[in-house]
Amino acid sequence: MNHYIAILILSVCVATVFTLITKETNEERIRYFLKLMAYMVLGSFIAAWIMYSIP
Numbered sequence: 467m468n469h470y471i472a473i474l475i476l477s478v479c480v481a482t483v484f485t486l487i488t489k490e491t492n493e494e495r496i497r498y499f500l501k502l503m504a505y506m507v508l509g510s511f512i513a514a515w516i517m518y519s520i521p
Contacts, residue, residue, distance in 0.1 A: 477506040 481502035489495045 473507065473510045477503055477510075481506065 481499050484502060485495045485499045489498050
């Protein structure tokens with residue numbers, strides 16, 4: 467399994483749980499889910515880029 471696929475699976479699981487326990491309506495849930503996914507995936511790429519730059 468590729469590391470990118472693993473982080474996507476983890477992001478989907480975490481975002482799903484957080485969305486279900488915090489938001490009430492479907493519209494809020496969809497928006498919050500997409501926002502969390504973007505934060506987690508972009509954050510992991512930025513962290514990986516920073517760690518790659520440090521010898």
